[in-house]
Structure formats: structure tokens, C-alpha cells
Amino acid sequence: MSFCYDIKNEIGSIKPNPCCKLPLTYGFLLFSRAFSSEKISMQTENETAAKLYAKLLKECYNAETKIEVGGKKKPTYRAFVPDFSDRLKILASVDFGIAKGKINYDCFERECCEACFIRGAFLACGQIVDPEKGYRADFSVRDKSLAEELQAFLDKNFVKANVAKRGNGFTVYIKQREMIINLLTLMGASSRSLDLIETTMMRDVKNNTNRARNCDSANIRKAVSASVRQRKAIEYLIKKDVFYSLPKELVSAGELRLKYPIEPLSELCKNTDEDISVSGLNHRFKRIEDIYLKLSKGK
Ligand SMILES: [Zn+2]
Known part of the structure; x- marks a missing residue:
């Protein structure tokens, strides 16, 4: 079908x-x-x-x-x-x-x-x-x-x-x-969303031999599911009017994610003027997700 x-x-x-x-x-x-x-x-x-x-x-x-x-x-x-x-x-x-x-x-x-x-x-x-x-x-x-x-x-x-x-x-x-x-x-079709992004990311990766060497499908899937989670948290916080009152390093990380919705963290780091490592950026997203979880449970 x-x-x-x-x-x-x-x-x-x-x-x-x-x-x-x-x-x-x-x-x-x-x-x-x-x-x-x-x-x-x-x-x-x-x-x-x-x-x-x-x-x-x-x-x-x-x-x-x-x-x-x-x-x-x-x-x-x-x-x-x-x-x-x-x-x-x-x-x-x-x-x-x-x-x-x-x-x-x-x-x-x-x-x-x-x-x-x-x-x-x-x-x-x-x-x-x-x-x-x-x-x-x-x-x-x-x-x-x-x-x-x-x-x-x-x-x-x-x-x-x-x-x-x-x-x-x-x-x-x-x-x-x-x-x-x-x-x-x-609409709540989360696994479908992931499949969709994965399909297109795999296609992009196949078109780029350098990246193909560094990527395998498990890693892509992991990066993709993280990016979907992060976007969901950021979009929720924007909707609740709290996002722009967060500490500015979290706001800049969130804006970066919205600008590059599916790129892995290493790519995000390359696309910002800030001097930040992958683990530093990951930590910021964890903090955003924590705030999201606390707020969304409290409703
Ligand atoms: Zn309802």
C-alpha cells in the first residue's frame, strides 16, 4: 500500500x-x-x-x-x-x-x-x-x-x-x-516523520561520498530522532512564550536548531559564530529538553 x-x-x-x-x-x-x-x-x-x-x-x-x-x-x-x-x-x-x-x-x-x-x-x-x-x-x-x-x-x-x-x-x-x-x-505520526527524514538524509548522504564514509544508518537514525525531540521542545517553548526568556545561550542553540532542522550537531557547530563544541551544544539541548519536560508535564 x-x-x-x-x-x-x-x-x-x-x-x-x-x-x-x-x-x-x-x-x-x-x-x-x-x-x-x-x-x-x-x-x-x-x-x-x-x-x-x-x-x-x-x-x-x-x-x-x-x-x-x-x-x-x-x-x-x-x-x-x-x-x-x-x-x-x-x-x-x-x-x-x-x-x-x-x-x-x-x-x-x-x-x-x-x-x-x-x-x-x-x-x-x-x-x-x-x-x-x-x-x-x-x-x-x-x-x-x-x-x-x-x-x-x-x-x-x-x-x-x-x-x-x-x-x-x-x-x-x-x-x-x-x-x-x-x-x-x-499529527502524531512520529515514527513516520523519522522514516521520512531518514530516507531523505540517506539520499543526501549517498550523494556525498565523504560523508558516506563517516555515517552509518544507526548514527543517522540517532541524530534524527534527537533533532526531532529538540525541535518539538523548542517549538513548544516558543508557543508557550517562554523560549525567548531563556538564558541567551539556550536561545541561540534553539534558533540554530530551527534554522538547521535535521543536521547533526557537528554540522550545527560549523554553522555558528559561537565557539562551541558538540558536547557543549548537546548539553544546551539537554537543558532545553528538561525545561520542556517540566513545563509540559505541569499543564
Ligand atoms: Zn485534547
Whole structure:
């Protein structure tokens, strides 16, 4: 199966926190094929996504969903709510300003809820190209204002995306490797993110014989997982408005990491004016991660 199929299976299988269930459902509904009193439906090639949609509607609204399988070459799953009163019930209880095509931020209690919302949106209308073939992720969205809302939402979560018209609707697309990694990390597809970076790093290494001699895949994997952890900590601290109040050596280390998201520490040291060793830099990242762990646990 495709990379995209695997990603959807992976993020569709993550059990949401109690606070996240509604945001996840909200993302699904808002970005699915139809969401009105006449029709509430989604269509996908991914069975996990269709089943999750049905399960969430049952659990959140006690609404019945039917799933029909069609498609000639590949199976296509269409999940829809046949009962008019069920549809009204969902619309009435959701009432998140959907008519205006806006994302209602009031339904996100915590940071985890925003991540779940985007996961629902991706399951409803997202696609991602196999990283071996190129870098592209996109969301197919019904109308322009919703597409722009999604773009702003992603931007707020460190994912830079663009909007373009496509067919009858719009596409919100991401073409930069780092941004795709951010998106995958945001959606909770952590092992996938690592695989993606590893694939591309391996490719870069293969293109550089000098470095190939010094690198093996275990080392790359170690460096990559450390860089993802570090970025996650830094981005969290920025979001919580504490990052720039940290001691300045930590701020400069964090900024360096954001500028070079996946490079190993030895490369970071070469790219700064500061006189710092690999172990010194590593120590700074440890301190950043400690602060992150303390803060994120305290919430
Ligand atoms: Zn939550």
C-alpha cells in the first residue's frame, strides 16, 4: 500500500485523549465531502478512516453511519449519515460556526486538541506523496475561506502551506520537506516523520561520498530522532512564550536548531559564530529538553 495509506492507518489508530475526541470529530466533519442538513458524508480509499468517522459520530452524537464500498480498481469507502434527525442532531450539537466556513478555536481545550483537529482534517481530505518520489502534502477543501482558515491554522502550528484553486474546490498544499516533517509530527505520526527524514538524509548522504564514509544508518537514525525531540521542545517553548526568556545561550542553540532542522550537531557547530563544541551544544539541548519536560508535564 502507499505511504499515504500507511500514514492514515497510523494516525487513525491513535487513541484520542477525552478532551480531543470532539476536536478530532470536528476536523473530520468540517473537511469532509459534505456537511449540511441534506448530506453529511465523507469519501476515502482508506477503510480505517471511514470506520473511525462512523465510530466518532456514534460516540459523540449517537448517530448511525452507513459505509458503502465502491470503486473499480481500488476500493472506495463512502460513509454517510442516512437519517435526517441524526444529521440535525449533529449539526445542532456541533454548531461551531460552520456556516461561516470558519474554524472555531473555542472547541480546543488544550494543545493536544489542535493536533487532533488537524489529524481529523487530514483523514477527511488529506494526501501525501511518498517521500521517495517527492515532497508534497495537500488538503482538498471545498471553499476558499475554509482553505485560508486551514492555512492560518497550520501556520500557527509551524507548518507553512499555500492555497491554490483546483477543480471545483481549493487545495492547501505543502511542498517543503521540513514543513512536511512538521505536519507529520503535529499529527502524531512520529515514527513516520523519522522514516521520512531518514530516507531523505540517506539520499543526501549517498550523494556525498565523504560523508558516506563517516555515517552509518544507526548514527543517522540517532541524530534524527534527537533533532526531532529538540525541535518539538523548542517549538513548544516558543508557543508557550517562554523560549525567548531563556538564558541567551539556550536561545541561540534553539534558533540554530530551527534554522538547521535535521543536521547533526557537528554540522550545527560549523554553522555558528559561537565557539562551541558538540558536547557543549548537546548539553544546551539537554537543558532545553528538561525545561520542556517540566513545563509540559505541569499543564
Ligand atoms: Zn485534547
